[in-house]
Amino acid sequence: MTACARIPSFLVLLCALALSQSAHAAELRIAAAADLKFALDDLVAGFHAQHPEVEVVVSYGSSGNFFAQLQNQAPFDLYFSADIEYPRKLADSGIAWENEVFSYAVGRIVVWTPAASPIDVKRLGIQALLDPNVKKIAIANPRHAPYGVAAVAALQSLGIYDQVEPLLVFGENIAQTAQFVQSGAADVGILALSLAIAPQMHGAGQYWEIPLEAYPKMEQGGIILNKTKELKAARDFRDFVLGQHGRQVLKRYGFFLPDVGKK
Amino acid sequence: MDWQAIGLSLRLSACTMLILLVFGLPLAYWLAGTRWRGRFLLEAIIALPIVLPPTVLGFYVLMAIGPLSPLGQFYESLFGSRLPFTFQGLLIASVLYSLPFAVQPFTSAFATVDRRLVEASWCLGVSNLRTFFRITLPLAWPGVVTGMVLSFAHTLGEFGVVLMIGGNIPGVTRTVSISIYDEVQALNYEAANQTSLALLLFSFTVLLVTYGLQRKVIQVWPTR
Numbered sequence: 464m465t466a467c468a469r470i471p472s473f474l475v476l477l478c479a480l481a482l483s484q485s486a487h488a489a490e491l492r493i494a495a496a497a498d499l500k501f502a503l504d505d506l507v508a509g510f511h512a513q514h515p516e517v518e519v520v521v522s523y524g525s526s527g528n529f530f531a532q533l534q535n536q537a538p539f540d541l542y543f544s545a546d547i548e549y550p551r552k553l554a555d556s557g558i559a560w561e562n563e564v565f566s567y568a569v570g571r572i573v574v575w576t577p578a579a580s581p582i583d584v585k586r587l588g589i590q591a592l593l594d595p596n597v598k599k600i601a602i603a604n605p606r607h608a609p610y611g612v613a614a615v616a617a618l619q620s621l622g623i624y625d626q627v628e629p630l631l632v633f634g635e636n637i638a639q640t641a642q643f644v645q646s647g648a649a650d651v652g653i654l655a656l657s658l659a660i661a662p663q664m665h666g667a668g669q670y671w672e673i674p675l676e677a678y679p680k681m682e683q684g685g686i687i688l689n690k691t692k693e694l695k696a697a698r699d700f701r702d703f704v705l706g707q708h709g710r711q712v713l714k715r716y717g718f719f720l721p722d723v724g725k726k
Numbered sequence: 727m728d729w730q731a732i733g734l735s736l737r738l739s740a741c742t743m744l745i746l747l748v749f750g751l752p753l754a755y756w757l758a759g760t761r762w763r764g765r766f767l768l769e770a771i772i773a774l775p776i777v778l779p780p781t782v783l784g785f786y787v788l789m790a791i792g793p794l795s796p797l798g799q800f801y802e803s804l805f806g807s808r809l810p811f812t813f814q815g816l817l818i819a820s821v822l823y824s825l826p827f828a829v830q831p832f833t834s835a836f837a838t839v840d841r842r843l844v845e846a847s848w849c850l851g852v853s854n855l856r857t858f859f860r861i862t863l864p865l866a867w868p869g870v871v872t873g874m875v876l877s878f879a880h881t882l883g884e885f886g887v888v889l890m891i892g893g894n895i896p897g898v899t900r901t902v903s904i905s906i907y908d909e910v911q912a913l914n915y916e917a918a919n920q921t922s923l924a925l926l927l928f929s930f931t932v933l934l935v936t937y938g939l940q941r942k943v944i945q946v947w948p949t950r
Contacts, residue, residue: 528911606912648793649893
């Protein structure tokens with residue numbers, strides 16, 4: 464036997480490996496906005512303890528990106544957006560289960576600087592952005608990321624947008640924006656409070672919360688996709704997030720609750 | 727249509743191509759002629775960007791040129807400005823990213839030049855440098871052009887690295903691929919379509935002209 468003869472059997476083995484899938488009980492696939500990263504990981508762990516038969520798989524990304532993917536039948540069971548407008552539009556186009564859009568939290572934004580920064584953001588507040596040490600300011604892309612829209616609105620309403628505009632750099636979503644500041648590549652960033660107080664970021668910098676009045680309310684909402692094959696698990700998870708435990712976790716990670724944040 | 731982004735991408739591609747020509751030619755010439763035993767090591771390093779995902783390159787380049795790294799601090803003390811989110815920063819990443827696409831064709835072009843012709847030139851008393859420009863380079867020219875076209879095209883199509891380190895600044899780091907991505911994200915499919923179509927036509931024309939001139943001037947695909 465030559466080496467050539469062994470190649471086909473090797474290929475067969477590779478194909479078999481590629482096609483084999485371990486059998487799961489129920490797999491719940493969630494598309495979630497990047498600002499939920501830490502809070503949702505916590506929630507998933509809590510949910511899994513109560514429902515060990517359900518395997519929850521979360522993809523984090525920008526809400527607008529998921530919106531376009533879901534419009535094109537992306538295989539998700541649940542969608543948590545940072546802007547309730549996206550799920551509303553999906554419900555309008557008829558791909559939400561029962562046309563029901565749920566609101567789960569209200570997002571908050573902060574001015575964040577790394578711990579090593581000479582800028583005292585807690586004392587300066589929004590004026591920190593005008594500090595001469597600031598060469599680059601990272602915000603999420605206002606074209607499609609809800610946190611970027613909120614950041615620009617806040618800069619405008621606080622009257623410093625024109626001054627800081629040449630310094631702005633845009634992260635693809637709020638998590639990349641955080642990475643830009645954390646790596647020192649940008650000096651200051653406008654981030655989600657949920658990221659600023661998450662264990663992975665806490666202690667790495669300090670922040671000042673931008674008053675809620677400075678930007679439009681960032682109502683965050685989601686839907687269950689009507690194509691889901693795991694309807695029961697999806698509903699259980701939604702109820703878990705909206706329930707007592709879920710509300711506590713979201714609050715701990717820096718979200719206002721939908722009814723509390725109302726103005 | 728985002729003309730600013732198209733212009734920026736063309737500028738970035740042209741600059742990357744020129745830098746790779748200036749630094750890639752001597753490197754390739756040396757690689758093609760050397761009998762150094764560690765040659766394979768350098769070849770492996772140069773070929774890395776072909777294998778590595780742009781995310782790895784982007785992540786490390788941002789770390790390396792950021793103000794927290796020694797390299798970034800050195801640059802800042804030298805020029806008083808920083809590299810991340812600038813055209814220069816993007817250029818550094820692009821040169822690294824497209825390095826194998828220039829150096830590999832250059833090297834194989836130099837390797838195929840008939841050594842006897844070069845030696846004949848030397849025997850006639852022509853200097854090393856003159857021999858290079860009069861004999862070696864003209865004979866290797868098809869491969870050199872291939873390397874230039876490929877590095878230009880590869881930079882034009884660069885997306886992941888720019889997304890990782892660019893910061894999406896109009897006219898500075900918002901290249902055409904990022905601009906298209908943005909329009910798609912913002913659900914402006916019409917605008918995305920226009921710019922995509924322009925890029926498609928442009929790329930096709932460049933390759934068409936390149937391959938059309940193939941037999942006369944340059945060679946990319948093997949001739950039959």
